[in-house]
Amino acid sequence: MTRPLHVLVVDDSPEDAATYERYLRGWPEWELSFTLASLGEEGAGQLRGTPPDLILLDYQLPDMTGVEFLLEVRPECAVIILTGVGDEEIAVQAMRAGAQDYLVKGRLSADSLRRAAQTALNTFALSRALTRAQAQQTELLGSITDGVLQLRDDLTVLNLNPAAQHLLGTHGDLRGESLLTLSWLDGTPLPGLLRSGQRGNAEVLTPQGTSLHARVYPGEQSLTVYLYDDSARREVQARERAHTRQLNALYGAAATLNAARTREDVQRAAAGAAPDLLGRDALLLLPGEPPPGALPDDARRWLAAGAQEGLQAGHWSGAPLVHDGQALGTLFLLGEGPEAPGAPTPLTATFTQLLLTALLRATLLEREQQDRQTLEERVRARTAALERSNRDLEQFAHVASHDLKEPLRTIGSFTQLLQSRYAAQLDPRAQRYMGIIVDGAHRMSTLIDDVLAISRLHARPSPPTRTDLNGLVQEVLRQLEVLLSDTRGEVSVGALPTLTVNATQFTQLFLNLIGNALKFHRPGVPPRVQLSAQQEGSTWRFTVQDNGIGVPTEYAERVFVIFQRLQTRDQYSGNGIGLALCRRIVEGRGGHIWIDTPDGPGTRLHFTVPVAPPRLDPEQPVFTPPVPVVEADRRPG
Numbered sequence: 001m002t003r004p005l006h007v008l009v010v011d012d013s014p015e016d017a018a019t020y021e022r023y024l025r026g027w028p029e030w031e032l033s034f035t036l037a038s039l040g041e042e043g044a045g046q047l048r049g050t051p052p053d054l055i056l057l058d059y060q061l062p063d064m065t066g067v068e069f070l071l072e073v074r075p076e077c078a079v080i081i082l083t084g085v086g087d088e089e090i091a092v093q094a095m096r097a098g099a100q101d102y103l104v105k106g107r108l109s110a111d112s113l114r115r116a117a118q119t120a121l122n123t124f125a126l127s128r129a130l131t132r133a134q135a136q137q138t139e140l141l142g143s144i145t146d147g148v149l150q151l152r153d154d155l156t157v158l159n160l161n162p163a164a165q166h167l168l169g170t171h172g173d174l175r176g177e178s179l180l181t182l183s184w185l186d187g188t189p190l191p192g193l194l195r196s197g198q199r200g201n202a203e204v205l206t207p208q209g210t211s212l213h214a215r216v217y218p219g220e221q222s223l224t225v226y227l228y229d230d231s232a233r234r235e236v237q238a239r240e241r242a243h244t245r246q247l248n249a250l251y252g253a254a255a256t257l258n259a260a261r262t263r264e265d266v267q268r269a270a271a272g273a274a275p276d277l278l279g280r281d282a283l284l285l286l287p288g289e290p291p292p293g294a295l296p297d298d299a300r301r302w303l304a305a306g307a308q309e310g311l312q313a314g315h316w317s318g319a320p321l322v323h324d325g326q327a328l329g330t331l332f333l334l335g336e337g338p339e340a341p342g343a344p345t346p347l348t349a350t351f352t353q354l355l356l357t358a359l360l361r362a363t364l365l366e367r368e369q370q371d372r373q374t375l376e377e378r379v380r381a382r383t384a385a386l387e388r389s390n391r392d393l394e395q396f397a398h399v400a401s402h403d404l405k406e407p408l409r410t411i412g413s414f415t416q417l418l419q420s421r422y423a424a425q426l427d428p429r430a431q432r433y434m435g436i437i438v439d440g441a442h443r444m445s446t447l448i449d450d451v452l453a454i455s456r457l458h459a460r461p462s463p464p465t466r467t468d469l470n471g472l473v474q475e476v477l478r479q480l481e482v483l484l485s486d487t488r489g490e491v492s493v494g495a496l497p498t499l500t501v502n503a504t505q506f507t508q509l510f511l512n513l514i515g516n517a518l519k520f521h522r523p524g525v526p527p528r529v530q531l532s533a534q535q536e537g538s539t540w541r542f543t544v545q546d547n548g549i550g551v552p553t554e555y556a557e558r559v560f561v562i563f564q565r566l567q568t569r570d571q572y573s574g575n576g577i578g579l580a581l582c583r584r585i586v587e588g589r590g591g592h593i594w595i596d597t598p599d600g601p602g603t604r605l606h607f608t609v610p611v612a613p614p615r616l617d618p619e620q621p622v623f624t625p626p627v628p629v630v631e632a633d634r635r636p637g
Contacts, residue, residue: 010043078124147227517546
C-alpha cells in the first residue's frame with residue numbers, strides 16, 4: 001500500500017531536478033508529487049502554502065546558499081542538501097542548520113537518493129516526536145509531587161518546584177541562591193556528588209527526620225536533582241533486611257540439620273545455628289546425658305521433674321522434643337531473646353521443629369545402620385555356609401559320579417564278558433536280557449555324566465573371555481561330524497558376533513542346540529539347520545531353526561524342564577537334560593531362551609545374549625536352585 005509524499009525541489013538546474021524526479025518516481029512505497037523552485041526565495045514562498053514532506057535543496061542557489069535558506073526559513077519537514085562538490089565543512093554546517101542528510105550530486109544514484117530520503121523522513125519524524133515528548137515531560141515535571149531542582153555548576157538554584165521546597169523544608173524562594181545556604185546539607189553526601197558533576201544517587205536525612213533520596217543528572221550547562229520522600233521505603237527495606245537475614249539463617253540451619261547423620265551432629269548444628277538465627281545460645285541434651293554446669297538451677301529442677309511441657313523462665317526456655325511418645329532430646333535456649341516470657345516466636349517454633357525432625361532422622365539412620373550391620377553379618381555368615389554347602393555338593397557330585405559309575409562299569413564289563421563267552425550256551429531270551437542290562441548300564445553312565453554337568457553350573461564359573469563365536473561354532477560342528485554324516489544333515493551358519501562369554505559353557509550350549517536339531521529329524525528327511533544372529537540394541541538374538549519333528553505349542557515352555565521328554569528312548573536317545581542345561585547357561589549370561597512356532601515344519605529356537613556381561617559380586621557364590629521334576633510326557637534332551 002503506497003502513501004502520498006510531497007517533494008519540494010529547490011534547484012536552479014532543471015536537469016538535476018528532472019534527475020531527482022526520475023530517481024524517485026520508481027519508488028514503490030510512495031505516491032509522489034513534486035513542486036519545483038529555482039530560487040531560495042521562491043522555495044520559501046512554497047513553504048507558506050502546503051508544506052512539503054521532503055525538500056531536496058541545492059546548496060548553491062543563485063540568491064542564497066542552502067545553509068542560509070535553512071537558517072532563514074526553518075522548514076518544518078525533512079531536508080536533504082545536494083551539492084556538486086563533497087565538502088565535510090559544508091556537510092557539518094548543513095546538519096547544524098537543520099538538514100537531515102547531505103549528498104554529492106556526482107555520486108548520486110536512485111538507490112542512494114531513496115535511502116537518503118527514507119532516512120531523512122525517519123529522522124525528521126523522530127525529531128518531532130522527541131520535541132513533543134520533551135514538551136510533555138516539561139508539563140509533567142511541573143505537576144509531579146517529587147521535588148525537582150535545576151542548578152548551575154556553582155550550585156546556584158535556577159529553578160525548583162513546590163514539592164522540592166516542601167521536601168527541603170524551605171519557606172522562601174531559593175532561585176538565584178546557592179543550594180548550600182541550607183547548612184544542614186553539609187553533613188550529607190549530596191554536596192560532594194553535586195560538585196563532582198557526575199550522575200549518581202545520595203541519601204539525605206533532613207532536620208525533620210525525613211529520609212530523602214536524591215538523584216543527580218548532569219546536563220551540558222546545569223544539574224538536575226530529583227528528590228522524593230524515601231522514609232517508608234527505607235523502613236520497609238530495614239524490615240526486609242532483617243527478615244532476609246533471619247530467612248538466610250533459617251535456610252542455613254535447615255541445610256546443616258538436613259545433612260546431619262548422627263544425633264551428635266544435630267547437637268553441634270543446634271549450638272552453631274541458634275546465635276545467628278535466634279540471638280540466643282542453644283543447648284540440646286540427648287536422653288541419658290547429664291545436664292552441663294551452664295544450665296540454671298531452675299532449669300535443672302524442671303528437667304529432673306520430667307520436662308513434659310515447654311517452659312519460659314527468665315533468661316532461659318526449655319522444650320522437650322518428643323515423637324510418638326518417644327523422648328528424643330530436650331532443647332534449652334539461654335540468654336535474652338526477642339520473645340516475651342511464655343510467648344515464643346514463630347521462628348523459635350520453626351527451629352524447634354527442625355531439630356525434632358533432624359533428631360528423628362538421625363535416630364532412624366542410626367537404627368538403620370545398626371540393622372544393616374546386623375544384616376550384613378547374617379548375610380556373610382549365610383554366604384559362608386552356602387559356599388561350604390556348594391563346595392560339599394560339588395565334591396559329593398564328583399564322588400557320587402565316580403562311585404556310581406564304578407559298579408556300572410563292573411556290571412557292563414561282566415555282562416559283555418558273559419555275552420562273548422557264554423552266548424552260545426544261552427537261549428535268545430537270556431541274550432536279550434543281557435543286552436537290556438548293558439544298555440541300561442550305558443544309559444545310567446550317560447545320565448550320571450549329564451547330572452554332573454548340571455551340578456558344575458552351580459559352581460563358580462571360570463572368568464568369561466572375548467570369544468569369536470564363529471570359530472567356536474566351527475569347532476562344535478567338527479565335534480558333530482559323525483552325527484552329521486549319520487543323518488546326512490547340513491548346518492548353515494550366518495555371521496556371528498564376538499562376545500565376552502564362558503567359552504566352555506557356550507560350546508555346550510551350541511553342541512546341545514545343533515545336536516538336538518540334527519537328532520530330532522523326521523524319518524527319511526535329512527536335517528537342515530540354520531544358525532543366525534541379529535543385534536537388537538544392546539542385545540544379540542540368536543536363532544536356531546530346523547526342519548525336524550517340531551515341538552507342539554503347549555510344550556514350548558516345558559521342554560526346558562530337566563528330565564522331560566516328548567518321545568521314547570527307542571525313537572530318540574537322550575535323558576531330557578540338554579535344553580535345561582542350555583537354559584541355565586543362557587540365563588546365567590543374563591539372557592533368555594524360548595521356542596516359537598515357525599511357518600513350516602520343524603522347530604525355531606531363540607535365545608538372547610546381552611552385549612555387556614552381567615556384573616557379579618566375586619565374593620557371592622553362584623547357586624541355581626534345582627528345578628522340580630514335573631511328571632509329564634517325556635521330551636527331547
